[in-house]
Amino acid sequence: MSEKIPAESEEQIIQEATVETENGLSSEEPKATENKELNKDPIEALPREYRRRHMLDLFRRPRRRIRGHEDEDDTHKFSIKRAVSIEGFVTLAIILLIFIPIAIIMGFGNMLNTLFNNALDLLQNTCFYLMGVAVVIGALSSVLTEFGVISLANKGLSPLMKPIYGMPGATSVAIFSAFLSDNPAVLTLADDIRYRRYFKKYQLAGLTNLGTAFGMGLIVVITMAGKSVSDGGSTVLAVCMGVVGALIGSIVATRLMLRKSKKLFGKEAEAAPNQDLAFDPVNQREARKGGFVQRFFDSLLEGGASGVKIGLAIIPGVLIIANLVMLLSDDVTTTKMVVDEVTGVLTEVKVTTYQGLAHQGVGLFPWIGEKLSVILGPLFGFETSSAISIPITALGSAGAAVGLVGNGVYTATEISVFTSMCMFWSGYLSTHVAMMDSLGFRKLTTSSILYHTIGGVVAGFCAHWLYALFALLL
Secondary structure (H helix, E strand, O other), X not given: OOOOOOHHHHHHHHHHHHHHHHHHHHHHOOOOOOOHHHHOOOOOOOOHHHHHHHHHHHHHHHHHHHHOOOOOOOOOOOOOOOOOOHHHHHHHHXXXXXXXXXXXXXXXXXXXXXXXXXXXXXXXXXXXXXXXHHHHHHHHHHHHHHOOHHHXXXXXXXXXXXXXXXXXXXXXXXXXXXXXXXXXXHHHHHOOHHHHOOOEHHHHHOHHHHHHOOOOHHHHHHHHHOOOOOOOOOHHHHHHHHHHHHHHHHHHHHHHHHHHHHHHHOOOOEOOXXXXXXXXXXXXXXXXXXXXXXXXXXXXXXXXXXXXXXXXXXXXXXXXXXXXXXXXXXXXXXXXXXXOOOOOOEEEEEEOOOOOOOOOOEOHHHHHHHHOHHHHHHHHOOOOHHHHHHHHHHOOOHHHHHOOOOOOOOOHHHHHHHHHHHHHHOOHHHHHHHHHHHHOOHHHHHHHHHHHHHHHHHHHHHHXXXXXXXXXXX
16 A cells, blocks of 8 residues: 655645746746746736726726727727717707707708808907917916916915815916906916916816806906996996805806816826926926026917917817807897888887898797796896896807896896806806817816806806895995
8 A cells, every 4th residue: 555645745745846847947948937027917916806806897898898988098089889879869869959940940041151150250259359368368377487476376375275266376377367358368377387287187177167257357347337227226336246256156166176076087196297397396486598588588479379279279169169059049039110001000020030140049048038037036136037148148258248238227136147147157158168178178078067057156146145135234
């Protein structure tokens, strides 16, 4: 009978045989085992729970691509989807539901001509204006960055901006720029990598909402302050409460946006690469080489060139989004006095004539405003049925909205709401898409628009009740 080998001796024999086998393989294939670390499975070095999660991801990824979900890698711009899917039919149905009723009302030829003429009008009178604003603000912001004014604002206003908005002090420059000009002023600032270094990535995503909340603020305030009111209230108080309402709405919209972007990017991701810098971007700054005059003109021209680039980037969003808003907001209905042939009495008749010109539409938004007057009255204090058309027009253009406000037509409460909502919305439907795309946050565009809509409603509500409160106290 064979002798039984002890367990310890058996393990020792197996280990020696394994070593001999490895040595034999090493002599036959020296290159394959030259570095044993390279032959190890990288997954084996991971803890058990991470290995399990990694293997599950390997099985899930092909299914995600088949279903059309985006790959987790942000470098892939497109994903693979089925050639024929339900979203194709849904998209076609939505387009038909929007444009067929409009074509029936206006006539197909008139609708197309109005779309084209609106686009031309927006390009000439809106896009080139915004490009001019972007060039001027770009040049100014570049000079402010070059000579340390923005660094000074970041240091001095951080204790104020951080608790209110959760943003760095440099954000105040974006607010002032948008208030003095228009929404794209934010882009010319953010296009400068030196300005981006003050922000985390999740904070930069909220810059669109914060800057847009004060877009064209100076124009709106001056225009509204010069209007007379129908109830004898204080226009100055109404405008002041409108600005305060916009401030409150900006806090709401910005905070909501930061909450969303923080979950997506985390708190530590940088808006601009700082890891290779040889200086502290918080306590130090970059400056061009050369004398004061040379640095001044270099920064002035480079900032202006950046404004041109931003101005071109916003053209598609304005021509498409604002065009659709105008088509649904504008109305060509006029009243005409007609003499009755039998009685000889003058009667008022509404006449609608479409000629395919710019600023002709179906008047859907004002019609909705009239139907919702029961809700909008207590919410915003609107006493005139046409008042809702002012903030709705501001969705496409704040300048066009304030142009609709006549003297002695609206109450002081309505003026306060107009000031707040026209400033806060200031054409955000036409610029938000382009602004988020230019900042590199296209995926967050829908969320940004949703939060800005909520913020605008909050701004109008606060302006209404703040004016009512202070008018009662004063």
